[in-house]
Amino acid sequence: MDDLLREFLTETNESLGVVDVELVRFEQEPNNASILANIFRLVHTIKGTCGFLGLPRLEALTHAAETLMGKFREGAPVTGDAVTLILFTIDRIKDILDELEKSQQEPVGSDHDLIGQLHGMLQQSERAPGASIDQKLERPLRPGEVSLYELERVFRETPGPGSAPLIQAAPAPKSAPVEKKKDDEDRTESKLANQSIRVNVDTLEHLMTMVSELVLTRNQLLEMVRQHEDSEFKAPLQRLSTVTAELQEGVMKTRMQPVGNAWQKLPRVVRDLTTELGKQIELEMNGAETELDRQVLDLIKDPLTHMVRNSADHGLETPEQRRAAGKPEKGTVRLSAYHEGGYIIIEVADDGRGLDTGKIKAKAIANGLVSEADAEKMSEAQIQRFIFTPGFSTVSTVTNISGRGVGMDVVRANIDQIGGTIDVKSVRGRGMSVTIKIPLTLAIISALIVESGGHRFAIPQLSVVELVRARSDSEHRIERIKDAAVLRLRNKLLPLASLNELLGFDRDKRHAAEDGFVVVTQVGREIFGVVVDGLLHTEEIVVKPMSTMLRHIGLFSGNTILGDGSVILIIDPNGLAQALGAEARGASHIEETPEVPAETEQSVSMLVFRAGSPHPKAVPLSLITRLEEIDVNRIEFSNGRYLVQYRGQLMPLIPINNDVKVKDRGLQSLLVFSDDNRSMGLMVDEIVDIVDDTLNIEIGSNHPGVLGSAVIKSQATEVIDIEHYLPQAFGDWFRPRQQSTARHARSLLLIDDSVFFRNMLAPVLKAAGYEVTTAAGGEEAIGLLQHGRRFDVILTDIDMPGMSGFDFAELVRNDPHNAEVPVIGLSSMISQEFIARGREAGFHDYVAKFDRQGLIAALKEQTADMQAA
Amino acid sequence: MRAESHSSGPSTEYVTAMIGGQLFGLPIARVQDVFMPERLTSVPLSSPEIAGILNLRGRIITIVDMRLRLGVPQPENAGQPMAVGIEHRGESYGLLIDDVGEVMTLPDSLRENNPVNLDARLAEVSSGVFRLASQLLVVLNIDRVLHVSAQIKAA
Incomplete structure (x- = not known):
C-alpha cells in the first residue's frame, strides 16, 4: 500500500476514535468550547488530508460535517439529533475508510443522503436564534479557541506534498499560545507525541518472543549451575539473570497500553443504547489508565463491549421500573480497572435489577444442566455461574443489542483462553457485577510445578490459594463421603479432586491414598482442593499454546519448556473446576456442606x-x-x-x-x-x-x-x-495500609455475644483496615445506631441470646437512616434454611465464623460496592 | 525403480519411511528434519496415537505415533524409533516412524490410485501408490494425517 495512504489511514482511525468520545462528551456539555474545538480540528484535518490525497467522497462528507460543527462553534444550539447525525456521518466515514484499506480505492457510492441531512440540519441551526449564516463572520474568540481563519492558514501554508508534514499541520495550532487554559490535556498529549515513535507491532511481538526464549535459556543455565555449587559461572550468570529480568520487564512495558484504549468506543455504544432502549444510562469509567499487554487488550475488547451492552440491555431497568423500585431514573454502568499482583482486575457493574436466580435455576433444570435435586443444593453463586454456560440466556426475547448469538459463555471462553477467570456477583434488585481477573501479560506466568502419576504439571499461581499437606494421622486428612473426597480445612469442607484420577492415571477411586498434597485452588468463588503426589517448586514459565490436535482437552491450557529443557503441560484451573463439577456436582458446594455436627455451642x-x-x-x-x-x-x-x-x-x-x-x-x-x-x-x-x-x-x-x-x-x-x-x-501492623488510608478507613460494627469472638475478630478486622466498634448484642447495637452512630458495614452473629441476628438485620433494614448499610451474617452453621431466612431479613452476605479469608473477602466486596455507589 | 527413472514429465521427491513393515513416502517439501525423539512428555487424555510432546531446539513438537495412526501392526522387536518433523499450519509435528530410508525422485505420472480394497484407515491418508521394483510405496498425504486425527479427537 502507498505509504502516504497507510499513514493517513492510521492517523485518521485514531482521530475518529477520539472524535467519537469527544462528541459524546460534547453532547453532555454543549457549552464546552474546548471539546468542540478539538472535534472540529480533527474533522478538519481529515477533510484537508482527503482533499490532498484525492478522496472526493470522504472530502465531501467531512466537509458537510465540518460546516455543521462550525455552526456549533459559532454558538448554534446543539441538539441530540445533530450529534446523532454527526455520529452517523462518522460511521459512514469509517465504512469508507475500511473499504479504502481493503481495496486502496475509495468505494463507489454516494453520500447525498447524509450530506443532504447535514445541510438540512445546518439550515435548521441557522434559523435558530443566535446562529450566524456567514461562516467567515468573525467574532471575538473565546479563550481556548482557534479562529477558523488561523486554522485554514496554518493548514494551507504548510508545505506539501509530503504527507507527514501535512498531517502534523493540523495539530500545530494545539501548541499555539492561544490556548493556555483548558487544553492542558492536549498539550501533554502533543508533548508525549514528540517523545514517542511508532513501531510496528510485529517488531514488538518478535522482540517479546526472543525475550521469552532468552528467559527460558537463562532458566536452563541457572538449573545447570545450581547443580555445581561452586561454579565460576555463578556470578556472571547472576548478572545475566538480572539483566534478562530487566530486559523482560522493559520489553513487556513496550507492549503495555492503557485499558482505556479498549473502552474508547464504549461511551458511544452506551449513548446509542440510551437512544435505542429508551433508558437513561450513565457510563462511569475508572482506572482507564491501568495498563496491560496489548495482546490481552485486544482479546478483551469484545468481551468488555459485550458485558457493557449486557448490563445496559438486560441489567438496567426502564426509567419507569426504576422509579417504581425507588431508584434514580438514570441507571449506572460502571467500568473499573486496577492492578492486583501480576493481574489486572476489570469490573463491569450496574445498579440494575440483578440476576434472577430463580429463573436461572429453572432454565438450568429445563436445559438439563443440573438435576432439580442438585439445583436445590446449590448456592446462589453457583447458580449464577450458569450464565456462563454455552447457549444460556434467561431473556426470552432476543433483542438486537445483546442477543446477537453471543452470550456470557463466549465472554467466558475468551477470558479462559487468556488464562483469566471470570466471576459474577449479583444482588437481586440492586444490580450485578462481573469481574474478570486476567494476567497482565500472556507470555510469562508464575506457576507451581506439581507431580502426579510420575509426571510433572504446572498450575498457574493465579488460582492457587494455599498448599496443604494431608496425612492420615493429622487433622488435615482426606476423608470420604461415599466416593467424594473431602478435606477439613479450618472448619470448612473442601471438595477434593485427585489429579491422578482426572488425568486417568488412576481410575480406581478406592485406591486413592489418604496422604497427599492438596493444592487449594480458587476459580471464581468456588474453592476446591486438587490432590497431587508431590509439590516441586514454582517457576516463571513461558506459556506456549497447545497444538490444535490437543486443544480439545479441557484440563490443559497450554504447555511450556522448563528450565531443565523438558516439556510440561499447564493445567487449566477452569477446566479442573468443570471436571470436578461434572464428576460430582453435589460435592462441590462448600457453603452448604454442614459444618461440624450442629451443636448449639460453637x-x-x-x-x-x-x-x-x-x-x-x-x-x-x-x-x-x-x-x-x-x-x-x-x-x-x-x-x-x-x-x-x-x-x-x-x-x-x-x-x-x-x-x-x-x-x-x-x-x-x-x-x-x-x-x-x-x-x-x-x-x-x-x-x-x-x-x-x-x-x-x-x-x-x-x-x-x-x-x-x-x-x-x-x-x-x-x-x-x-x-x-x-x-x-511491625509497629504499623494495625495502622491502615496506604491503600486503605487513601480510601480512608471504613467503620465497622461487630456484634457478637461472645467476648472471645469479639476479641478474636476485632484484630483481624483492624488489620484489614477497618475501624472496629463492638457490641455485645443486637440491643446494644441498635442503641448505638439510634444514637446516631453510622457504620459502613455491619457484621453480626446470628445466634445470640435476646435479639437474634435476623431480627437485628430486619430492624436495620427498616431504619431509613441505615437501610443501605450492608449487613453480613456470621454463623458457625450455614444451612439452606439459614440462607433463605437471612435473605428475607436482608442480609447481604454470609460468612462462616472461622473463615477469616472469606470474611475479609466478603467485607471488601460489600464495602467496595458501597463505595462505588 | 530404475525402470521408472527415465519417464518424462514432472516428478516429486519423497522421503521414504518404514512404518510397521510397510514403505511410505512423504513429499520432501513437507519434511523439515528427521530426529530421534527424546524426553517425550505424554499427554494424558489425548487420543492413543498422540505419543506425546517434546522440546526440539526450543520448539514444542507434538509427536504422532504413525503405527497407531495408520493401524499397522506393532513389530515385536522395535528399535529406537525415528521422527519426521513436519510443519502444519504453523505448528510443529513429529511423525513417529520405525526407520527412515533414502530420498527417491518419482515421476507423478507413475503414481497409481489407491487399490479399492485398501484398508480404510490407510486409504484415507494415502494419495496413491508407486510400484517399485521390490515393494510398493504408499504416498502419505500429510494434511490428512494430521487433519483427520484432529477431527477424530474433537468428536
Missing part, C-alpha cells in the same frame, strides 16, 4: 502448644496462616530482634514470652501469621495438638498477651492474644 479449632512452661497454651487456628519448623541456623539476630528469610522476605520472629529460648540447634517451631505481604513468626517450644472444642474463657487475664484461661481437653489452657504480638513485629 466449637472452635484451637492450636495447642507449649512455650516457656509445661502449661498448655492455645490460639484459634483460624488466626494462624501456617505452621512452620525451621532450622535454627537460618535464624538471624539483627538489631535486637530475630529474623528469618521466609518466602523471599525477611520475617520477624517474636518469642511468645521471655521464657522461650531460641534453641541452639535443630528445628524451631513457628506459628506464622500473614496479612497481605507481611508475615511474622511467633516462636514456641512445641506444637502439641489441634483440638476442636467449645471454648469458654472462664478466667480473664491481666497479663499482656493472654486473653484468659479456658478448659481445653479438660486441661486449663492459656488462650493467647495475638493482637498483643503483631505490633511487636
Whole structure:
C-alpha cells in the first residue's frame, strides 16, 4: 500500500476514535468550547488530508460535517439529533475508510443522503436564534479557541506534498499560545507525541518472543549451575539473570497500553443504547489508565463491549421500573480497572435489577444442566455461574443489542483462553457485577510445578490459594463421603479432586491414598482442593499454546519448556473446576456442606502448644496462616530482634514470652501469621495438638498477651492474644495500609455475644483496615445506631441470646437512616434454611465464623460496592 | 525403480519411511528434519496415537505415533524409533516412524490410485501408490494425517 495512504489511514482511525468520545462528551456539555474545538480540528484535518490525497467522497462528507460543527462553534444550539447525525456521518466515514484499506480505492457510492441531512440540519441551526449564516463572520474568540481563519492558514501554508508534514499541520495550532487554559490535556498529549515513535507491532511481538526464549535459556543455565555449587559461572550468570529480568520487564512495558484504549468506543455504544432502549444510562469509567499487554487488550475488547451492552440491555431497568423500585431514573454502568499482583482486575457493574436466580435455576433444570435435586443444593453463586454456560440466556426475547448469538459463555471462553477467570456477583434488585481477573501479560506466568502419576504439571499461581499437606494421622486428612473426597480445612469442607484420577492415571477411586498434597485452588468463588503426589517448586514459565490436535482437552491450557529443557503441560484451573463439577456436582458446594455436627455451642479449632512452661497454651487456628519448623541456623539476630528469610522476605520472629529460648540447634517451631505481604513468626517450644472444642474463657487475664484461661481437653489452657504480638513485629501492623488510608478507613460494627469472638475478630478486622466498634448484642447495637452512630458495614452473629441476628438485620433494614448499610451474617452453621431466612431479613452476605479469608473477602466486596455507589 | 527413472514429465521427491513393515513416502517439501525423539512428555487424555510432546531446539513438537495412526501392526522387536518433523499450519509435528530410508525422485505420472480394497484407515491418508521394483510405496498425504486425527479427537 502507498505509504502516504497507510499513514493517513492510521492517523485518521485514531482521530475518529477520539472524535467519537469527544462528541459524546460534547453532547453532555454543549457549552464546552474546548471539546468542540478539538472535534472540529480533527474533522478538519481529515477533510484537508482527503482533499490532498484525492478522496472526493470522504472530502465531501467531512466537509458537510465540518460546516455543521462550525455552526456549533459559532454558538448554534446543539441538539441530540445533530450529534446523532454527526455520529452517523462518522460511521459512514469509517465504512469508507475500511473499504479504502481493503481495496486502496475509495468505494463507489454516494453520500447525498447524509450530506443532504447535514445541510438540512445546518439550515435548521441557522434559523435558530443566535446562529450566524456567514461562516467567515468573525467574532471575538473565546479563550481556548482557534479562529477558523488561523486554522485554514496554518493548514494551507504548510508545505506539501509530503504527507507527514501535512498531517502534523493540523495539530500545530494545539501548541499555539492561544490556548493556555483548558487544553492542558492536549498539550501533554502533543508533548508525549514528540517523545514517542511508532513501531510496528510485529517488531514488538518478535522482540517479546526472543525475550521469552532468552528467559527460558537463562532458566536452563541457572538449573545447570545450581547443580555445581561452586561454579565460576555463578556470578556472571547472576548478572545475566538480572539483566534478562530487566530486559523482560522493559520489553513487556513496550507492549503495555492503557485499558482505556479498549473502552474508547464504549461511551458511544452506551449513548446509542440510551437512544435505542429508551433508558437513561450513565457510563462511569475508572482506572482507564491501568495498563496491560496489548495482546490481552485486544482479546478483551469484545468481551468488555459485550458485558457493557449486557448490563445496559438486560441489567438496567426502564426509567419507569426504576422509579417504581425507588431508584434514580438514570441507571449506572460502571467500568473499573486496577492492578492486583501480576493481574489486572476489570469490573463491569450496574445498579440494575440483578440476576434472577430463580429463573436461572429453572432454565438450568429445563436445559438439563443440573438435576432439580442438585439445583436445590446449590448456592446462589453457583447458580449464577450458569450464565456462563454455552447457549444460556434467561431473556426470552432476543433483542438486537445483546442477543446477537453471543452470550456470557463466549465472554467466558475468551477470558479462559487468556488464562483469566471470570466471576459474577449479583444482588437481586440492586444490580450485578462481573469481574474478570486476567494476567497482565500472556507470555510469562508464575506457576507451581506439581507431580502426579510420575509426571510433572504446572498450575498457574493465579488460582492457587494455599498448599496443604494431608496425612492420615493429622487433622488435615482426606476423608470420604461415599466416593467424594473431602478435606477439613479450618472448619470448612473442601471438595477434593485427585489429579491422578482426572488425568486417568488412576481410575480406581478406592485406591486413592489418604496422604497427599492438596493444592487449594480458587476459580471464581468456588474453592476446591486438587490432590497431587508431590509439590516441586514454582517457576516463571513461558506459556506456549497447545497444538490444535490437543486443544480439545479441557484440563490443559497450554504447555511450556522448563528450565531443565523438558516439556510440561499447564493445567487449566477452569477446566479442573468443570471436571470436578461434572464428576460430582453435589460435592462441590462448600457453603452448604454442614459444618461440624450442629451443636448449639460453637466449637472452635484451637492450636495447642507449649512455650516457656509445661502449661498448655492455645490460639484459634483460624488466626494462624501456617505452621512452620525451621532450622535454627537460618535464624538471624539483627538489631535486637530475630529474623528469618521466609518466602523471599525477611520475617520477624517474636518469642511468645521471655521464657522461650531460641534453641541452639535443630528445628524451631513457628506459628506464622500473614496479612497481605507481611508475615511474622511467633516462636514456641512445641506444637502439641489441634483440638476442636467449645471454648469458654472462664478466667480473664491481666497479663499482656493472654486473653484468659479456658478448659481445653479438660486441661486449663492459656488462650493467647495475638493482637498483643503483631505490633511487636511491625509497629504499623494495625495502622491502615496506604491503600486503605487513601480510601480512608471504613467503620465497622461487630456484634457478637461472645467476648472471645469479639476479641478474636476485632484484630483481624483492624488489620484489614477497618475501624472496629463492638457490641455485645443486637440491643446494644441498635442503641448505638439510634444514637446516631453510622457504620459502613455491619457484621453480626446470628445466634445470640435476646435479639437474634435476623431480627437485628430486619430492624436495620427498616431504619431509613441505615437501610443501605450492608449487613453480613456470621454463623458457625450455614444451612439452606439459614440462607433463605437471612435473605428475607436482608442480609447481604454470609460468612462462616472461622473463615477469616472469606470474611475479609466478603467485607471488601460489600464495602467496595458501597463505595462505588 | 530404475525402470521408472527415465519417464518424462514432472516428478516429486519423497522421503521414504518404514512404518510397521510397510514403505511410505512423504513429499520432501513437507519434511523439515528427521530426529530421534527424546524426553517425550505424554499427554494424558489425548487420543492413543498422540505419543506425546517434546522440546526440539526450543520448539514444542507434538509427536504422532504413525503405527497407531495408520493401524499397522506393532513389530515385536522395535528399535529406537525415528521422527519426521513436519510443519502444519504453523505448528510443529513429529511423525513417529520405525526407520527412515533414502530420498527417491518419482515421476507423478507413475503414481497409481489407491487399490479399492485398501484398508480404510490407510486409504484415507494415502494419495496413491508407486510400484517399485521390490515393494510398493504408499504416498502419505500429510494434511490428512494430521487433519483427520484432529477431527477424530474433537468428536
